[in-house]
Amino acid sequence: MSYQESAPCVAVVGVTGAVGQEFLSVLSDRDFPYRSIKMLASKRSAGKQLSFQDKAYTVEELTEDSFDGVDIALFSAGGSISKKFGPIAVEKGSIVVDNSSAFRMVENVPLVIPEVNPEAMSGIKVGMGKGALIANPNCSTIICLMAATPLHRRAKVTRMVVSTYQAASGAGAAAMEELELQTREVLEGKPPTCKIFSQQYAFNLFSHNAPVLENGYNEEEMKMNDKDVRVTATCIRVPVMRAHAESVNLQFEKPLDEDTARDILKNAPGVVVIDDRASNHFPTPLEVSNKDDVAVGRIRRDVSQDGNHGLDIFVCGDQVRKGAALNAVQIAEMLL
Amino acid sequence: MSYQESAPCVAVVGVTGAVGQEFLSVLSDRDFPYRSIKMLASKRSAGKQLSFQDKAYTVEELTEDSFDGVDIALFSAGGSISKKFGPIAVEKGSIVVDNSSAFRMVENVPLVIPEVNPEAMSGIKVGMGKGALIANPNCSTIICLMAATPLHRRAKVTRMVVSTYQAASGAGAAAMEELELQTREVLEGKPPTCKIFSQQYAFNLFSHNAPVLENGYNEEEMKMNDKDVRVTATCIRVPVMRAHAESVNLQFEKPLDEDTARDILKNAPGVVVIDDRASNHFPTPLEVSNKDDVAVGRIRRDVSQDGNHGLDIFVCGDQVRKGAALNAVQIAEMLL
Incomplete structure (x- = not known):
């Protein structure tokens, strides 16, 4: 600045x-x-x-x-x-x-x-x-759409099944501190302090703490909904500090093979592809922490769908950065 | 004994x-x-x-x-x-x-x-x-099928999209020890010891360490495949000690509403339903650790599918117990 x-x-x-x-x-x-x-x-x-x-x-x-x-x-x-x-x-x-x-x-x-x-x-x-x-x-939505949108432009996504692995940071700095405190307590054999969350977070995971609506989805999951694409999401909080991960299953109207998808993602702004099968190197929350780009990997043809009408991908993005602050500042830049 | x-x-x-x-x-x-x-x-x-x-x-x-x-x-x-x-x-x-x-x-x-x-x-x-x-x-398969099979018997599952949240125990006692050791090291600001896994596991997660096959799935994911049901799985290792969690999206041939599904699961052997929306109480790895039963919750109609042909569920099961030892001993009991 x-x-x-x-x-x-x-x-x-x-x-x-x-x-x-x-x-x-x-x-x-x-x-x-x-x-x-x-x-x-x-x-x-x-x-x-x-x-x-x-x-x-x-x-x-x-x-x-x-x-x-x-x-x-x-x-x-x-x-x-x-x-x-x-x-x-x-x-x-x-x-x-x-x-x-x-x-x-x-x-x-x-x-x-x-x-x-x-x-x-x-x-x-x-x-x-x-x-x-x-x-x-919403942060999970941003991170998912950074990867899904370039593919949607090419082949039109008709349905998405998303499962999230969400970091503590989404609930703020105090939640990150609570995860750290709880982890120390559990390692010392003490009962964990539960102030931000109602249950043990250290070495555990749980359904996102947003209120559950009448249809059984929680508010965090409904935020991922879209008027054009059918989405079902399951949002889970995992004991990770500041970057979210998402397992995304995509169904397409038009065929899209995995090599084309990988090329599209390699050229997408704000996206980096980490997809090294031989060395088992794929996106992790740690690797994208404090990074601007959303990382995509595990790009593969969905074997449960016919032909090239489905793909599975795994996406990681810094929740605090692209999931929140960076996206807002990018918007501010467009105001100038 | x-x-x-x-x-x-x-x-x-x-x-x-x-x-x-x-x-x-x-x-x-x-x-x-x-x-x-x-x-x-x-x-x-x-x-x-x-x-x-x-x-x-x-x-x-x-x-x-x-x-x-x-x-x-x-x-x-x-x-x-x-x-x-x-x-x-x-x-x-x-x-x-x-x-x-x-x-x-x-x-x-x-x-x-x-x-x-x-x-x-x-x-x-x-x-x-x-x-x-x-x-x-395979442990993830057992835990998933404990919940999916009773529903399959009623409404015939045609396709499943599974994302796993797998505990350290799946890689053995040494992996559990490494997670604990790494967590202590990270909290002390030291570099984490990576012997069992090639990367930091504490406060992180990563794609399952099984070898990746030519189709882009890893061996752990392909173990979940079935000759009768189309399955696509994404297997992720999370920093949890001994119980696996799985987000499972189901498509059915016959309609199955969520109340009927809940009743079927409540009556299924080896399954316990934890599905309290009002108090946001759903299955967690910690809650099922050292327990025999597989816990199922977040049972809801999939809003991305028409009518009652889809459900989302969230399943947790002790990987060491029902995912391995208990299942084997139950088999042994049937031999008598």
Whole structure:
């Protein structure tokens, strides 16, 4: 990130959280131009000192007056904060890129992955004289679609069966700390501390903690649904720190052989193919942690489907980065 | 296990391994009748002292003479040991229940899950005057089929998409120790020791370490294939100690609604349903560890399929117990 007089005033809402901190890291890495940057968080964190690009900042309490003069507001402070302060920011003329689920299903709020559907936010720009809301999709959805969309463009995906292996980071920094604490406790033979999650997470896994809806799917799984593609998802939390993995089974309208699919993925922006069968080297959460690209491997013709109408793939992506902060900053870049 | 004059002479091959130890535990728990029991292992373990049912045993080296007078031999010492010594035991008149993959695809060797296909071993009995081979299916397959078979009997499964979450125990006691050691090392900021697996396992996951075949599936995945049902599987190793989990998507020939499916599973032998949506309580590896029953939950109509022709379920089972030792001992019980 670099200071520029003509550049936008940026606010980061939820700056002390896992994604908030990653916003700063990604803004800096990508040399995002800015005139000023506001560090916003809850009252509890207000007054904390942050260093950003060799300059000291004081975290300010998020209030209704926080958005005066703010061009771009990056939100990651949970759905209820977004619901309350997002419209206030828009009212003040800010363009809000929101990482919560608050506006994902709201009409006229574009839900954007820059590599997938940049056209959804066409016309929304800094300097257009009014505020706007843009929603960042759910992390698992982003990571899945980064790989599925290039294939969908070629062969039209008609149905997807997704099983996720989701990291602690999706539940925030406190969940990552709880996983570490629990692991130490279990190794010492002590009962694990369960504050964030209701059950032991260390050396265990469980169905995603999102509320279960009447149809039996949880909210996390329903976020992966799409109006054009039939999707069934099973979302599972595994004891991994910060990158998600997903096993994705795809059915296509048109035939697509695995070599063509591999070539398409090799050329897809934001995607890296790791698919070395001989040395059993495929994507892992650890290998993609702190990386921008989503990794795809285990690309193979689905033997349970006829001809070349099915593929299985295994995808890993950094939940905090492409699954949240990076995607939001990429959206912000498109606003300039 | 209890001593009886008329009961069979039993041998446990690979008695010092994770499954070998579990054989003893299950034999004891189930009060399996025996006249004598031989503790067999490699030369390296020979001479070790074991206590079983308050009696001291010395581990003997497995040799060609080990099976004289043995009625039932429970093998879990790896495929190459089974391939060499299985036929020798049969030659001596033993009935071999083998937990390796050595004989799973061999013609005339029944591959048996007692709750699923007991008829496959009809006619094989202790006292029939000759030896025989019976194969224990792969652990992931057993756990999946315990839940899928009762549903298949009602509505005929036509296709399954399976993603596994496999525990360390599947690779033996040394792998469990490596996971624990690595976890301690990572928490101390040290590089993890990678002897059993080629990469970091602590706080990570990876595609199953079985060799990858030409079609892109690994051997573990192909073990889940069936001649009657189309199966595509993705097998992933997760940092969990001893129970496997599996996300299973089912397609049915006949309609099957989720309430009927739940009732069928509640009444299925060896299956317990844990499916409490309100309190988000579903099967976990930890909860089924050291348990005999396979747990099934997340039972829901697949929204990506028409009508009631699809279901998603989530299954957990103790890999060492029902996935290996218990299933083999159940087979042995049917031999009496």
